[in-house]
Amino acid sequence: MSPSDFFYRNREIAGFSNPSRAIYAAVRELLENSLDACEAQKALPEIFLRITEVTASESGSSIYIMRISDNGTGLPPEEIPNCFGKVFYGSKYTLKQARGTFGLGGTITILYGQITTHKPVTITSSTGGEIHEYEMMIDIQNNRPMILRHRVMENKKKWRGTVVELQMEGDYSRIKSRLLDYLKETAIVNPYADLTFVDPAGRLYRYERGTEKMPPLPQAVKPHPHGIDVENFRRLVSITKEKGMKAFMMEHFQGVGQKTADNFLKAAGISRRAKPKSLKPEDIVTLVRTARQFSDFKRPDPSCLSPIGEELLETGIRKELNLTESDFLKVVTRKPSTYLGFPFIVEAAVATGSSISKQYKSGTTIIRYANRIPLLFDESSGVVWKVVNKNINWSTYKVYSDTPLVIVVHVCSTKIPYKTVGKEYMADQPEVEKEITNAIRTAARTLRVYISRSQRAARERRRLNIFEKFLPKIAEFSTKLSDKEDPPDIAPLLSAVSTAIPDVEEKIKEVPTIVGDAA
Amino acid sequence: MSETPHKESEKQREITEASLKQLGNLIYEQIQNREFPWVMMQSRSTDNIIYDSELRQYILGSRTIRRHARNIRHIRPFTQMVWTAWFARELVSMRKTSTLREVYYSARGQRDIEFSGQPESDNIITDLEVALNRPREDFGIFPEERSAIFGDLTIEYTVPGYEGRRMNLTDHPDGVMVGPAVTSSEFVETSADKVLVIEKGAMFNRLIEEKAHERFNSILVHTAGQSPRSTRKIIRRLNQQWGLPIYIFTDGDPWGIHIAMVIISGSANAAHLRDLATPEAKWIGVWGTDIVDYKLPTENLTENDSKRLGELKTDPRYTDEIWQREIDVFMKIGKKAELEAFSRYGLTYIVDEYLPAKLESV
Numbered sequence: 027m028s029p030s031d032f033f034y035r036n037r038e039i040a041g042f043s044n045p046s047r048a049i050y051a052a053v054r055e056l057l058e059n060s061l062d063a064c065e066a067q068k069a070l071p072e073i074f075l076r077i078t079e080v081t082a083s084e085s086g087s088s089i090y091i092m093r094i095s096d097n098g099t100g101l102p103p104e105e106i107p108n109c110f111g112k113v114f115y116g117s118k119y120t121l122k123q124a125r126g127t128f129g130l131g132g133t134i135t136i137l138y139g140q141i142t143t144h145k146p147v148t149i150t151s152s153t154g155g156e157i158h159e160y161e162m163m164i165d166i167q168n169n170r171p172m173i174l175r176h177r178v179m180e181n182k183k184k185w186r187g188t189v190v191e192l193q194m195e196g197d198y199s200r201i202k203s204r205l206l207d208y209l210k211e212t213a214i215v216n217p218y219a220d221l222t223f224v225d226p227a228g229r230l231y232r233y234e235r236g237t238e239k240m241p242p243l244p245q246a247v248k249p250h251p252h253g254i255d256v257e258n259f260r261r262l263v264s265i266t267k268e269k270g271m272k273a274f275m276m277e278h279f280q281g282v283g284q285k286t287a288d289n290f291l292k293a294a295g296i297s298r299r300a301k302p303k304s305l306k307p308e309d310i311v312t313l314v315r316t317a318r319q320f321s322d323f324k325r326p327d328p329s330c331l332s333p334i335g336e337e338l339l340e341t342g343i344r345k346e347l348n349l350t351e352s353d354f355l356k357v358v359t360r361k362p363s364t365y366l367g368f369p370f371i372v373e374a375a376v377a378t379g380s381s382i383s384k385q386y387k388s389g390t391t392i393i394r395y396a397n398r399i400p401l402l403f404d405e406s407s408g409v410v411w412k413v414v415n416k417n418i419n420w421s422t423y424k425v426y427s428d429t430p431l432v433i434v435v436h437v438c439s440t441k442i443p444y445k446t447v448g449k450e451y452m453a454d455q456p457e458v459e460k461e462i463t464n465a466i467r468t469a470a471r472t473l474r475v476y477i478s479r480s481q482r483a484a485r486e487r488r489r490l491n492i493f494e495k496f497l498p499k500i501a502e503f504s505t506k507l508s509d510k511e512d513p514p515d516i517a518p519l520l521s522a523v524s525t526a527i528p529d530v531e532e533k534i535k536e537v538p539t540i541v542g543d544a545a
Numbered sequence: 546m547s548e549t550p551h552k553e554s555e556k557q558r559e560i561t562e563a564s565l566k567q568l569g570n571l572i573y574e575q576i577q578n579r580e581f582p583w584v585m586m587q588s589r590s591t592d593n594i595i596y597d598s599e600l601r602q603y604i605l606g607s608r609t610i611r612r613h614a615r616n617i618r619h620i621r622p623f624t625q626m627v628w629t630a631w632f633a634r635e636l637v638s639m640r641k642t643s644t645l646r647e648v649y650y651s652a653r654g655q656r657d658i659e660f661s662g663q664p665e666s667d668n669i670i671t672d673l674e675v676a677l678n679r680p681r682e683d684f685g686i687f688p689e690e691r692s693a694i695f696g697d698l699t700i701e702y703t704v705p706g707y708e709g710r711r712m713n714l715t716d717h718p719d720g721v722m723v724g725p726a727v728t729s730s731e732f733v734e735t736s737a738d739k740v741l742v743i744e745k746g747a748m749f750n751r752l753i754e755e756k757a758h759e760r761f762n763s764i765l766v767h768t769a770g771q772s773p774r775s776t777r778k779i780i781r782r783l784n785q786q787w788g789l790p791i792y793i794f795t796d797g798d799p800w801g802i803h804i805a806m807v808i809i810s811g812s813a814n815a816a817h818l819r820d821l822a823t824p825e826a827k828w829i830g831v832w833g834t835d836i837v838d839y840k841l842p843t844e845n846l847t848e849n850d851s852k853r854l855g856e857l858k859t860d861p862r863y864t865d866e867i868w869q870r871e872i873d874v875f876m877k878i879g880k881k882a883e884l885e886a887f888s889r890y891g892l893t894y895i896v897d898e899y900l901p902a903k904l905e906s907v
Contacts, residue, residue, distance in 0.1 A: 489617055492617055492620060492621075493617075493620065495657050496614070496620045496621060496623075496624040496657060497614070497620075499624045499627070499628065499657060499658060500572065500576070500582060500614060500620075500623065500624050500627050501576055503569075503624075503627045503628050503630075503631040504569045504572035504573045504576065504582070504627055505569075505573060506569070506631050507565060507566060507568065507569025507570075507572075507573075507627065507630055507631045507634055508566055508569030508570040508572075508573045509566065509569075510569075510573055514573050514576035514577045515576070515577070516576060518579040519576065519579065519581055522579075
């Protein structure tokens with residue numbers, strides 16, 4: 027069975043489980059592909075997405091044309107057919123944080139479009155030179171592209187990027203609100219991207235860029251011995267050019283120096299000089315097991331991770347949740363941590379204020395991300411829900427069930443601890459759970475200060491109102507009572523009371539952890 | 546003789562007005578000096594109400610409080626007190642009077658000053674009494690009229706339009722209402738040699754009808770339950786001015802007992818005021834022993850009655866032997882009797898038999 031065939035038969039694994047989810051999955055695959063393509067060349071993403079209804083078919087689903095264009099790297103013309111027309115085996119020997127949920131790019135989407143409509147896909151791309159346009163289909167059984175048409179065009183405007191247009195069956199109306207949530211949440215986490223969406227009814231949705239800064243690109247790093255499995259070890263052995271096990275360990279793994287390699291091999295009972303190629307399968311199992319328990323490796327290198335960063339995340343949240351200066355937002359990026367040999371970083375944000383209560387139902391709203399991908403489904407099964415609802419005692423932070431609160435959590439890692447193949451929510455892996463808890467708690471501590479200060483400010487304002495109400499009356503009647511002509515001046519008394527108020531507001535601004543204006 | 550009382554009350558009126566104006570001045574000056582205005586007054590909390598066994602009445606202790614406009618909880622009552630002082634001054638300077646209820650209604654429509662109910666306005670008026678150390682009657686503020694007086698007593702009015710006019714209190718056979726006019730009048734002369742104070746209107750009328758004022762040569766006072774302060778003050782004046790003995794005649798139950806005691810020793814509520822109590826007054830019945838001796842028709846003491854008797858038993862005002870004895874009798878027999886119980890022996894029995902015997906014994 028070819029990989030294409032495998033995915034054809036198991037498309038629900040990739041999220042194409044029903045017509046409405048198919049729309050969502052397709053947008054997600056294509057949009058994330060585009061974002062990756064832009065970031066790869068450090069271009070500020072400008073992405074245009076359009077879904078057009080072609081014909082209505084029975085059972086509520088229709089045929090749609092989906093078109094997405096980006097200003098990314100573009101593809102070399104000779105690679106276009108294979109990139110979109112063939113499912114690759116994974117062949118990564120280094121690790122870095124990547125967006126794609128399944129590493130399949132848009133191929134699975136094209137595959138789905140083809141099997142539901144039997145229409146070809148059109149791919150137009152340029153790396154800056156000529157523009158190449160391919161019309162093609164996938165030969166599923168043989169896992170190869172079938173080019174129906176190839177056109178080369180002039181590129182006077184030096185356009186760079188990729189356009190994918192395909193047809194697919196789906197049900198837009200039932201996924202509409204989720205899709206809009208998805209786009210909004212994507213805009214939050216990619217504040218440097220400019221997204222435009224035109225829906226089947228012709229409505230235009232704009233998600234404008236909030237900053238021109240982009241986070242640094244993640245670097246590729248060698249795998250950490252704690253996180254290696256037997257299959258990956260075997261693959262490393264098959265491609266290595268090293269002749270001895272010591273050199274092999276130092277070359278292919280991070281955090282392994284001369285001494286560590288010696289000690290490790292000793293612990294595993296494998297000779298330093300043993301040839302990697304002649305390792306028996308049971309030797310590999312021994313090495314992998316020993317590696318898991320061996321404690322002298324350096325901590326995994328987090329430079330392969332790309333957190334969004336406090337400043338960018340703040341920008342994204344502020345612009346998409348329409349926060350004003352009087353609303354509260356605190357963003358925390360934790361230091362890197364590891365679980366089972368995989369580095370990860372947790373970022374969390376907590377927002378409250380009148381703008382939040384206008385947009386969301388009262389109480390807590392959770393927004394989750396894994397490697398910058400919004401997670402929209404199965405919220406109550408995931409670790410974030412558990413942390414927010416079980417681990418944290420919110421009354422400590424003066425948050426009660428009706429407090430309007432938005433909690434954002436982003437986990438980035440070379441391996442997200444998804445709980446199921448559907449990759450919709452994260453498992454309560456202890457180290458990850460702990461870091462998420464700590465991140466939210468850190469943000470919530472500042473929130474507590476904000477809430478108690480704003481309560482105090484409100485109290486002071488109420489106090490002033492009371493003085494403003496009664497002092498004139500005291501002045502009026504004491505004047506009448508004492509047969510005086512003019513009432514005494516109460517302004518000095520009122521200003522004595524009101525000085526308390528700017529004070530409090532000043533103090534709120536002084537809270538160092540609240541960044542004033544990120545833009 | 547006729548000029549003197551008038552001048553005296555006029556002088557009191559001027560002093561009262563001056564003290565109200567002084568309060569206004571004080572507050573005005575404080576604001577002018579960029580100070581949140583405040584007023585010092587004796588605390589009226591229960592722990593500052595002390596029984597003075599020498600004066601034989603409740604008095605306020607030495608603890609004072611400062612009602613301060615800087616305090617968010619004080620500023621509203623403070624403002625209300627200033628308004629009330631102004632209102633009182635208007636009354637005094639225009640020689641008008643007002644009832645407690647009218648004060649409450651007069652503040653209606655005064656935004657932010659409005660009282661939430663009459664208890665609140667009554668309380669503010671008491672504050673003003675404490676702050677200025679004067680009874681509200683001086684400010685022209687009286688309770689609703691309900692008690693009455695009858696007998697050979699000539700009074701001279703001081704109220705506007707009646708200044709110098711005299712009246713004998715036997716002129717009106719229903720008795721004369723104790724209102725601001727009677728309260729502020731001067732007592733000119735009397736032939737009576739005692740005062741009979743009666744709790745209930747029916748018995749008061751019976752005594753007038755049976756000419757008890759003549760037969761016992763007495764002035765009759767009807768308290769209508771717990772006697773208002775103005776009535777207590779009149780009782781005291783009759784006692785102080787002419788040395789008339791006072792005899793109090795109430796229902797034979799804990800509530801009647803206490804009506805008598807408040808006339809004699811005053812109430813905790815008026816601990817800030819003097820010259821209301823009449824320590825020389827005597828309670829002559831209905832006693833527990835009367836119930837036994839006269840075989841009066843009775844009702845059983847309720848649970849509430851018994852509880853109240855227990856409270857009176859330990860009250861510092863009830864230490865004298867007669868009170869302790871009668872309370873014990875009530876508790877022992879578990880019965881109580883109303884004044885009207887004597888009607889069992891005929892309508893005139895009380896005047897013909899009981900009162901003469903009682904007055905004889907004391």
